[in-house]
Amino acid sequence: MRAGRKQWIGLAVLVLPVLLISVDLHVLSYALPFISAELAPSGAQLLWIIDIYPFMLAGLLLPMGTLGDRIGRRRLLLAGAAAFGAASAVAAFSPSADLLIVTRALLGVGGATLMPSTLSLIRNMFHDDGQRRVAISIWTGAFAGGAMLGPLMGGALLEHFWWGSVFLVNLPVMALLLVLAPLLLPESRDPRPGRFDLVSVALSLGAILPAIYGIQHIAQDGLGWAPVLAVVTGLALGVAFVRRQRSAADPLLDVRLFGSRAFTAAISANTLGVFAMVGSSLFTTQYLQMVMGARPLIAGLYALPSAGTAMLAAGLAPVLVRRVRPGLVVCVGLLVGASGFAVLSMLDVTGQGGLLIAGIMLMAGGVTLVLTVSSDLIIATAPPERAGSVAGLSQVATEFGGALGISLLGSIGTAVYRGHLAGTGAPAPAMDTLGGALETARHLPEAAGSALAGAARVAFTQGQHYAMIAAAAGLCLMAVLAPVLLRSVRRATPPPAQPDPAGRHAMR
Numbered sequence: 001m002r003a004g005r006k007q008w009i010g011l012a013v014l015v016l017p018v019l020l021i022s023v024d025l026h027v028l029s030y031a032l033p034f035i036s037a038e039l040a041p042s043g044a045q046l047l048w049i050i051d052i053y054p055f056m057l058a059g060l061l062l063p064m065g066t067l068g069d070r071i072g073r074r075r076l077l078l079a080g081a082a083a084f085g086a087a088s089a090v091a092a093f094s095p096s097a098d099l100l101i102v103t104r105a106l107l108g109v110g111g112a113t114l115m116p117s118t119l120s121l122i123r124n125m126f127h128d129d130g131q132r133r134v135a136i137s138i139w140t141g142a143f144a145g146g147a148m149l150g151p152l153m154g155g156a157l158l159e160h161f162w163w164g165s166v167f168l169v170n171l172p173v174m175a176l177l178l179v180l181a182p183l184l185l186p187e188s189r190d191p192r193p194g195r196f197d198l199v200s201v202a203l204s205l206g207a208i209l210p211a212i213y214g215i216q217h218i219a220q221d222g223l224g225w226a227p228v229l230a231v232v233t234g235l236a237l238g239v240a241f242v243r244r245q246r247s248a249a250d251p252l253l254d255v256r257l258f259g260s261r262a263f264t265a266a267i268s269a270n271t272l273g274v275f276a277m278v279g280s281s282l283f284t285t286q287y288l289q290m291v292m293g294a295r296p297l298i299a300g301l302y303a304l305p306s307a308g309t310a311m312l313a314a315g316l317a318p319v320l321v322r323r324v325r326p327g328l329v330v331c332v333g334l335l336v337g338a339s340g341f342a343v344l345s346m347l348d349v350t351g352q353g354g355l356l357i358a359g360i361m362l363m364a365g366g367v368t369l370v371l372t373v374s375s376d377l378i379i380a381t382a383p384p385e386r387a388g389s390v391a392g393l394s395q396v397a398t399e400f401g402g403a404l405g406i407s408l409l410g411s412i413g414t415a416v417y418r419g420h421l422a423g424t425g426a427p428a429p430a431m432d433t434l435g436g437a438l439e440t441a442r443h444l445p446e447a448a449g450s451a452l453a454g455a456a457r458v459a460f461t462q463g464q465h466y467a468m469i470a471a472a473a474g475l476c477l478m479a480v481l482a483p484v485l486l487r488s489v490r491r492a493t494p495p496p497a498q499p500d501p502a503g504r505h506a507m508r
Contacts, residue, residue, distance in 0.1 A: 017114040022146020027154035034163035036435035041097035056108025059205040065116030080113025085174035092164035141314035155297030207238035265485030266377035271401035276471035279405025309365035317372035327486030334479035336366030345468035413463030420459035
């Protein structure tokens with residue numbers, strides 16, 4: 001059955017939380033220098049301010065998706081919107097780095113309800129394959145819209161208000177969602193949901209959080225008993241989680257899905273694309289503000305070309321897969337994204353704005369093309385009654401990839417940064433972050449402060465160089481594997497001739 005006008009209007013409502021989460025991610029990155037100056041977080045605290053949100057998302061998306069199958073996807077969406085709004089209000093007025101970390105964790109809990117709810121509702125609202133692909137391309141394009149709106153909104157707010165204002169922008173969007181969702185979105189749930197397994201929820205969190213913590217601290221500080229034990233603990237709990245899913249009558253995750261090479265390839269491409277794109281944003285935003293010296297609003301304007309390219313790529317995906325096999329589309333997208341990271345690796349302290357724009361345009365366009373195609377391949381495997389759990393799994397891949405990107409690429413950059421500054425006699429506060437170094441330089445005599453700031457900027461760009469090369473290498477490797485693993489997925493057939501405007505743009 002093909003969707004009608006009400007379903008397409010409902011899709012506009014579902015785009016709201018997607019847009020908000022993308023805006024929230026990009027707004028925060030532009031606020032980091034202001035948070036560093038006012039709350040004075042340590043290097044570890046700054047990483048946790050960034051990381052805890054995607055970590056909580058990654059741990060809870062799968063349980064929340066399954067919970068939506070049981071209690072109703074619309075009901076979960078509304079509960080998450082209310083929680084997200086309340087946590088945003090508290091985060092805006094956090095007086096310390098520790099409290100901001102806690103509220104960011106609560107935002108992650110609320111956000112974990114939003115993404116699987118939206119994607120599973122799309123799966124149940126659009127049963128026609130072509131219409132579903134168009135809807136998913138719009139859903140993916142909303143992320144690019146958030147990438148465009150976020151820096152501009154953040155720059156404007158930070159020009160005139162304190163850093164906490166970037167969290168308050170969430171409140172009107174959540175209020176609008178709470179009003180419109182009951183009117184325009186249908187409720188859907190699994191008619192035979194089974195038991196909700198709290199032990200599996202605990203295992204999923206226990207597997208993800210210690211592993212990420214350990215990886216982050218090994219990369220930052222080298223091998224030590226605590227981080228190694230955390231990684232081992234996470235891996236052991238991950239094995240226990242998988243074994244429980246295999247034997248459970250009502251698993252949170254149907255591990256049989258990974259028996260499909262195409263499904264596994266789509267998940268892998270999705271994870272790696274987000275890993276590279278989100279990890280790179282940690283560097284590009286700091287490069288703009290702390291190396292080039294751009295004001296927040298001007299830094300936001302630099303994001304416009306890349307966001308426009310990403311939206312164009314999302315719109316082209318339904319057309320391309322009607323003419324080219326999806327495996328080749330994914331391969332090309334990965335290679336285009338890798339070329340963007342190669343360009344970004346050439347940035348230095350002279351402030352190469354044109355090179356930066358070119359690099360992020362290539363990166364954003366290529367990766368968005370991959371995410372649009374892979375998201376449809378993933379959700380297409382879900383029967384309507386299990387859409388929440390598969391949507392949750394898709395978003396776990398996305399958020400886990402983003403968390404790892406920030407953690408691993410950020411840790412590579414930090415290790416190189418510290419190694420470069422180690423022989424300069426820089427004071428301890430300057431060794432953690434570029435923001436800390438610039439703040440320390442402000443309180444030194446002019447000559448010493450200028451020397452420290454210059455050395456820190458050089459060290460940062462060196463770290464950025466190695467992180468971007470690592471991201472490009474990962475995308476190139478996946479580009480080689482994608483056509484092989486996805487060779488069973490055939491080129492889409494054109495939609496049948498029907499007097500339905502949406503069908504003409506369907507992605508087959």
